[in-house]
Amino acid sequence: MKKNKLAALRRSTGLLFFLLFFLSFADFSGIMPEWLIRAPGYLQFIPSFLKFFHGPSLIAAGFLIILLLSFLYGRVYCSWICPLGILQDLMGRLKRIKKKKTIHYRPLPTYKTLKYSVLGLVILLLFSEFIRPLPFTDPYSLFGRIIHQIIFPALLLANNYVSGVLAGFEIYYLKPYPVAGFHWTSFGFSVIFFVLLVFLTHTMGRVYCTAWCPVGTVLGWVSRFSLFQIHISSDRCTTCGLCAKTCKAGCIDYKNKSVDFERCVACFNCLNACPSGGIYFQKKSLTFSVIPDFKPSRRQHLWLITAGTGGIIITSKVALASELHKAMVPSPKYHPVFPPGAQRLDRFNAICTACHLCVSACPTRVLRPSFLEYGLKGLFQPMMDYHASFCNYECTRCGEVCPTGAITRLPIKQKKIIQLGVAAFQKLNCVVFTEETACGACSEHCPTKAVHMVPFKKGLLIPEVNEKICIGCGACEYACPTLPHKAIYVKAHPLHLEAFKPEEERLDKEAIPEEFPF
Amino acid sequence: MERRNFIKNLTLGALVGSLAAKIPGAIASPAPAGSKPIAGAPDLVAVKGGEPAFMFDKAIEALGGLKNFVKRGQKVVVKPNIGWDVPPERAANTHPELIGHIVKRCLEAGAAEVFVFDNTCDNWLKCYSNSGIEEAVKKAGGKMVPGNEERYYKPVNVPGRVLKNTSVHELILNCDVFINVPVLKHHSSADVSIAMKNLMGIIWDRRWWHRNNLHQCIADFAGFRKPDLNIIDAYRVMMKNGPRGVSEADVKIMKSLIVSTDIVAADAAATKLLGNEPSQIAHIRLAHEMKIGTMDLASLNIQRITV
Numbered sequence: 086m087k088k089n090k091l092a093a094l095r096r097s098t099g100l101l102f103f104l105l106f107f108l109s110f111a112d113f114s115g116i117m118p119e120w121l122i123r124a125p126g127y128l129q130f131i132p133s134f135l136k137f138f139h140g141p142s143l144i145a146a147g148f149l150i151i152l153l154l155s156f157l158y159g160r161v162y163c164s165w166i167c168p169l170g171i172l173q174d175l176m177g178r179l180k181r182i183k184k185k186k187t188i189h190y191r192p193l194p195t196y197k198t199l200k201y202s203v204l205g206l207v208i209l210l211l212f213s214e215f216i217r218p219l220p221f222t223d224p225y226s227l228f229g230r231i232i233h234q235i236i237f238p239a240l241l242l243a244n245n246y247v248s249g250v251l252a253g254f255e256i257y258y259l260k261p262y263p264v265a266g267f268h269w270t271s272f273g274f275s276v277i278f279f280v281l282l283v284f285l286t287h288t289m290g291r292v293y294c295t296a297w298c299p300v301g302t303v304l305g306w307v308s309r310f311s312l313f314q315i316h317i318s319s320d321r322c323t324t325c326g327l328c329a330k331t332c333k334a335g336c337i338d339y340k341n342k343s344v345d346f347e348r349c350v351a352c353f354n355c356l357n358a359c360p361s362g363g364i365y366f367q368k369k370s371l372t373f374s375v376i377p378d379f380k381p382s383r384r385q386h387l388w389l390i391t392a393g394t395g396g397i398i399i400t401s402k403v404a405l406a407s408e409l410h411k412a413m414v415p416s417p418k419y420h421p422v423f424p425p426g427a428q429r430l431d432r433f434n435a436i437c438t439a440c441h442l443c444v445s446a447c448p449t450r451v452l453r454p455s456f457l458e459y460g461l462k463g464l465f466q467p468m469m470d471y472h473a474s475f476c477n478y479e480c481t482r483c484g485e486v487c488p489t490g491a492i493t494r495l496p497i498k499q500k501k502i503i504q505l506g507v508a509a510f511q512k513l514n515c516v517v518f519t520e521e522t523a524c525g526a527c528s529e530h531c532p533t534k535a536v537h538m539v540p541f542k543k544g545l546l547i548p549e550v551n552e553k554i555c556i557g558c559g560a561c562e563y564a565c566p567t568l569p570h571k572a573i574y575v576k577a578h579p580l581h582l583e584a585f586k587p588e589e590e591r592l593d594k595e596a597i598p599e600e601f602p603f
Numbered sequence: 604m605e606r607r608n609f610i611k612n613l614t615l616g617a618l619v620g621s622l623a624a625k626i627p628g629a630i631a632s633p634a635p636a637g638s639k640p641i642a643g644a645p646d647l648v649a650v651k652g653g654e655p656a657f658m659f660d661k662a663i664e665a666l667g668g669l670k671n672f673v674k675r676g677q678k679v680v681v682k683p684n685i686g687w688d689v690p691p692e693r694a695a696n697t698h699p700e701l702i703g704h705i706v707k708r709c710l711e712a713g714a715a716e717v718f719v720f721d722n723t724c725d726n727w728l729k730c731y732s733n734s735g736i737e738e739a740v741k742k743a744g745g746k747m748v749p750g751n752e753e754r755y756y757k758p759v760n761v762p763g764r765v766l767k768n769t770s771v772h773e774l775i776l777n778c779d780v781f782i783n784v785p786v787l788k789h790h791s792s793a794d795v796s797i798a799m800k801n802l803m804g805i806i807w808d809r810r811w812w813h814r815n816n817l818h819q820c821i822a823d824f825a826g827f828r829k830p831d832l833n834i835i836d837a838y839r840v841m842m843k844n845g846p847r848g849v850s851e852a853d854v855k856i857m858k859s860l861i862v863s864t865d866i867v868a869a870d871a872a873a874t875k876l877l878g879n880e881p882s883q884i885a886h887i888r889l890a891h892e893m894k895i896g897t898m899d900l901a902s903l904n905i906q907r908i909t910v
Contacts, residue, residue, distance in 0.1 A: 115728075249754050255716075255774075257748045260728065449726045477726055479688055479733070522816040523885065525792035526809075530724060534844050538791050546791070564724075566810035589852035596855040601649050601907050602875040603900045 091353035091366065095164055099171040106168040106225075109486070110232035110445050113241040113262050119485045122442070128166050130300045131223040132488035135436050139490055152307060159308040159315075163294055163301055163350040169224035170294055170350060172231075173286045177333065180287055193289060193335030195345065196296035204299045212435075216461040220439035222299050225488070227278060229440035230465070234275035234454075237445055238264075263450045266473050271441075271454035271465050290333035295348040305347040314369050315349060315356075317342040321363035328355040328364045337364075421458045421468035422557060422577040425476065425503045426484035426493040430459075430579040437491035439465035443483035449474040451559065452483060469505070471559030471575055476505075478532040478558060501532075504584040506557035506577040508536055508550045514572035517547045527561035527573045533587045536561045536573065548573065553585045644671075645906035647863040647872055653910035655701035655838050658860040662834075663708070665906050666862065672831055675713030677779035680720075681705055681745070682830075684786050684801050685734050687847050688725035694839035694854045695847055696734040697786040701836050701860075703739030705782060710744050718774050720748040721804040724847075727751040748774060756807035763823025764893070765816050770807040775828060783830035783866070787837040787873045789845030789853075792817055794884050795877055796846045797870045798833040799825045818885035825866055825886075826895040833869040835861040837876055867896025868903055875900075 105125040108117055126132060133147035154161045163170045181188050203222070210218040220226055241262060248259040285293050294301045308314075317328075322342050329337040332355055336348035344364075355364050420430060424443065427433035444452045444467050451474040452467045459466055467483075469476060478501060484494040495503065508527075516524040518541075527548050528536045535555035538546035548561075550573075557575045565571040648665045650658040663669050673679055683697035691699055706717045719740045723730040727749060731737040737747050749755070756770035775781060785801035792813065793800050799821050803809055812820035837859035844853045859876060863869040867890045871881035881887045881898040891898040 245752070248749075249752065252749075252755065257718075257746060261749055261752045262728075263726070263751070448729065477688060477729065479729070516814055520814070520816070523792055523794075523818055524813045525790075526813050528791035529846050532847060532849070534849050566813035568814070587849045589850050594854075594856055597651055597858045598876065601651070601859075601872075602878075603649075603872045603905065 089353065089356040089366075092357055095351070095353055098165045099174065102166050103168055103171040103175070106228065107232060107236075110229050110442060111236050111240055112445065113237055113244065114260070115446065115448050115482070119482075122446070122486045123488070126225075126442075126486075126488035128162075129225040129488055130162060130167075130304070131219060131438060132225055132440070132490075135219075135438070136488070136490035139432070139436055145490065151304070155304045155307040156311060158313045159311045159346055159349055159351045160301065160304045161351045162304055163291075164352045167224050167228075167294075167300070169228040169282075169298075170291070172228060173282065173291055173293065174333070174352070176283060176286045177290065187331075189330040190290045190332050190335055192329055192332070192338060193292055193295065193348075195348065196292075199296050200299075200302045200305075203297055204302045207299045214462060216464070217434065220465050222297075223438045223440070224294075224298055224300055226438040226440035229442055229445075230271065230275045230454075231279050233441040233445045234272045235279065238267075263448075263474070265444075265450040265453055266470070268454050268456070270456040274465070290335055291350050292335070294350055295334050295336065301350075308349065309347050311346065312368055313366060314346045315344045315364060315366050317344060318363045318365065321361050322359075323361055323363065325360070327358045327360065331355050331358040420460075420577055420579065421455060422471070422505050422559065422575055423466075423468060424452060424483045424492050425500050425505055425581070426481070426487075426495045427491060428493065428581055433491050434459055434463040434466065436489050437463070437466045438489055439467070440488065441465075441467065442486050442488060443467050443492060446482050446486045448480060448482060449477050451476050469559060469575075471562040472571075473563075475530070475559040475563040478560075502556065502584045502586060504556050504578065504582040506575040507552045507555045508557070508561050508573055509576050510536075510548055510550050511570070511572045511574070512547070514567045514570055515547065516567060516572070517541055517545055519567075521545065524566065526564040526566055530560035530564040532556075532558060532560065533584070535584075535587075554587045556584050643667075646865060646903040647861065647868050647900075647905045648908065649859065649861050649872060649905065650908040650910060651857070651859040653858060655698045655836065655860065656704035657910060658838075658858075658908075659701060659704055659708070659834065659862075661908050661910055662860055662862040665908065669708050669712045672782075673709050673712040673714050673780050676715045677713075678777065679709045679714045679717045679780040679782065680774050680778040681709070681717060681740075681782045681784055682775075682801065682805060683719065683721060683736055683784045683836075684796070684804065685721035685727075685730045685736050686724045686804065688729040688733050689848065690733055691735050692839070692851050692854070693848050694786060694788065694841045695845075696730070696736065697784050697836045698838050699735035699739040701834070701838070702736050702784060703743040703745075705784060705834065706740050706743035706745035709780075709782070714780070717743075717745040718748050718778070719745050720750040720772065720774065722750040722772070722807065722809075723804075750804070753807055759827065761823055761827045763820070763826070765819045766812070766823035769811075769824065771828070772805045775805050780832075781828065781830045782832045782834065784834045784836060786839075786841075787835050787857075787861075787877060788841035788848075789843050789877065791845060793821060793886060795870070795874050795879060795887075797835055797873045798830070798866045799870055799886055799890060802830075819889055821886040822889035822893060822895065825890050826893060829864075829866055829895070831864065833861075833863050833866050835869055835873045837861060837873060840877065842877070865896040865903075867891055867898050868900065871898035871900055872905070 109122040127147040130148050130151050136145035151162050207218040245261040248261040326339045329339045334348045334350045336345040423433050453470045454465050455468040481500050484492045512518050525538050528538050533554045535551045539549045541547035559575050561573045565573050644666050648662040650662050683702045685696050687695040689695045709717045759771050760768050785798050788796050790796035837857045840855050840857045841848045841853050861872050870887050874881045
């Protein structure tokens with residue numbers, strides 16, 4: 086029998102996508118070029134969807150391609166492109182290698198109520214001010230956090246350890262990279278989720294994708310109408326059940342010779358499992374019309390999805406319109422400084438799925454995962470930690486890699502005048518005031534000299550802030566040596582503003598001394 | 604079982620090894636301080652009007668050649684200022700051409716190895732590359748060494764008034780020759796940033812100094828391990844907004860170079876170039892009082908060269 090090449094093609098495509106995503110999230114050295122991080126992210130369903138609805142353009146239309154693919158061939162996304170799906174397949178493969186035998190999967194229930202409830206809840210919560218559902222449900226972000234929280238630090242620490250051992254022999258070839266602080270909440274969540282995923286994969290195959298994942302549910306629903314589907318031939322099928330044993334999604338009911346294509350993750354393993362060629366992937370015949378087996382429950386689902394999608398479109402349009410007219414009263418409530426290019430706190434909280442790609446990519450490690458700093462609605466989203474580091478003046482890396490557009494891409498010129506907040510000076514904490522000795526660490530680090538030194542007493546100089554040219558990069562806060570509290574800190578804006586450019590008073594360039602002054 | 608045991612032993616070994624490395628051993632003692640003055644050579648050489656590499660050669664020639672400082676087979680550390688992620692035109696870091704040239708000359712003089720590092724303020728990888736120094740050093744055959752990890756820094760005792768102990772980069776403690784190559788610039792904390800201030804890039808905890816009388820700490824540490832040579836790059840000089848600077852508008856082109864084995868004298872002369880009085884700069888005055896060197900330029904044999 087001729088072998089079907091689809092499964093092999095799926096494996097190589099999936100592996101390629103997986104490697105790209107893995108490297109993007111695990112790269113602690115910043116060696117991955119921007120385009121190589123962005124390109125595969127284009128096809129990520131939820132990030133692309135969010136990007137599109139906050140600024141429709143072809144550059145953000147990757148999710149439409151996924152929808153089209155699903156309409157043609159079913160949930161190709163789930164086994165070919167989705168990193169979380171491919172991760173589960175790899176775990177299954179690992180189990181197979183370990184056990185040294187083929188794993189037999191069992192048919193699974195449809196979990197219709199569960200998956201449509203999850204999807205409904207996600208859609209409803211998408212616009213809630215209370216909690217955002219995407220950090221818990223977007224497969225791309227869940228995958229990203231697993232790699233960022235578990236693999237990234239492991240690789241980084243191993244690199245730095247080896248680098249340190251080599252340095253003992255005065256070999257400095259391997260560079261040590263900055264290590265970020267440990268944030269147990271983000272780490273804990275990802276570890277628990279990962280363990281859960283390992284357990285589910287080992288016991289029930291791709292059940293996460295067929296019973297929980299909202300992207301899977303949406304694409305599955307589209308797949309009902311796919312032009313190409315998997316069918317079981319009533320003539321050739323011998324009801325041996327071999328196909329069902331290879332089905333990770335557990336969607337083949339071989340006894341009734343039917344495939345629930347809505348749950349099929351398009352791995353195409355079944356095509357090669359059949360000894361009699363009784364299962365095949367081909368264009369749907371006209372007899373497979375949708376209308377005849379239309380059931381009330383389906384209609385309900387249809388309604389739910391349509392209304393949900395419509396809701397998203399309308400609400401995002403309304404949100405977009407109201408963005409321009411909402412009175413921007415600065416919040417008296419403390420919230421963290423959020424990255425340059427994120428524009429507004431509520432906009433950022435709404436679009437960011439907490440995938441942590443920017444946290445991985447940030448060269449100074451000033452970006453770290455938050456916990457409750459933004460409130461529940463910003464759980465795990467990145468924030469600027471000015472006690473750990475500060476934002477590099479010349480860097481726009483976070484906006485370059487962000488797949489959802491939560492952090493927009495800024496030209497470097499513009500980034501240098503985006504005001505994330507302003508420095509506030511606490512004189513009572515300052516060394517110059519308390520010790521009456523010289524210090525100006527804050528002003529040293531200030532890239533615009535918004536923090537500058539003015540005469541104090543006894544010939545000493547003390548910091549002063551020019552808020553107009555302050556960009557809130559946090560260099561002053563980071564550098565301030567006082568303990569336990571800093572004498573200068575950045576007060577975050579809820580809406581990023583534009584700072585003035587520092588004034589330049591040009592000196593005579595060429596000034597070779599006529600005679601040495603000594 | 605054998606494999607498991609092997610892994611067990613390996614892990615245990617690695618653990619013990621890494622713990623052992625953590626135990627602070629005997630506190631490192633300061634290496635021999637500074638080179639002895641060469642008979643007949645000037646105390647300080649000031650050169651102006653040329654390119655950095657050429658001015659360096661002239662100055663070293665006046666001091667009797669680099670062979671007086673670097674011997675065959677010696678391990679040399681060249682310490683520029685690479686504190687900031689800015690290009691050379693901004694004059695926040697030492698001129699890359701000068702550093703590359705010094706590395707080259709040291710290797711020609713027979714140095715076994717030449718190491719270059721700084722404990723930078725901005726992200727070290729960006730500083731090393733954007734300053735142009737990494738490229739220049741590698742081209743010249745030197746080795747760029749990271750200075751951003753605490754484990755490179757070993758605890759030492761310092762014979763100071765305020766500063767009694769600190770942690771110093773192991774290469775400084777292990778090298779035969781230490782060449783200090785700061786860039787001359789204005790500084791918001793220390794008034795000026797020259798040779799003594801540049802030594803803040805070979806220690807780990809700068810914040811402690813900032814909290815505990817910065818000027819005194821700088822003067823105290825200048826006596827710990829005097830550089831064998833201080834070469835002050837005053838080719839481009841940041842006159843204001845130091846030490847980072849805001850733009851090229853802060854920079855004057857002076858095309859000058861000051862070389863001395865006396866770190867205080869070198870700082871005093873460079874301070875004058877910046878238009879300040881050495882006695883007005885607290886750390887220079889303190890170091891003079893502590894007899895680490897002299898800021899009394901009139902008492903010195905200064906050779907002035909115009910090229």
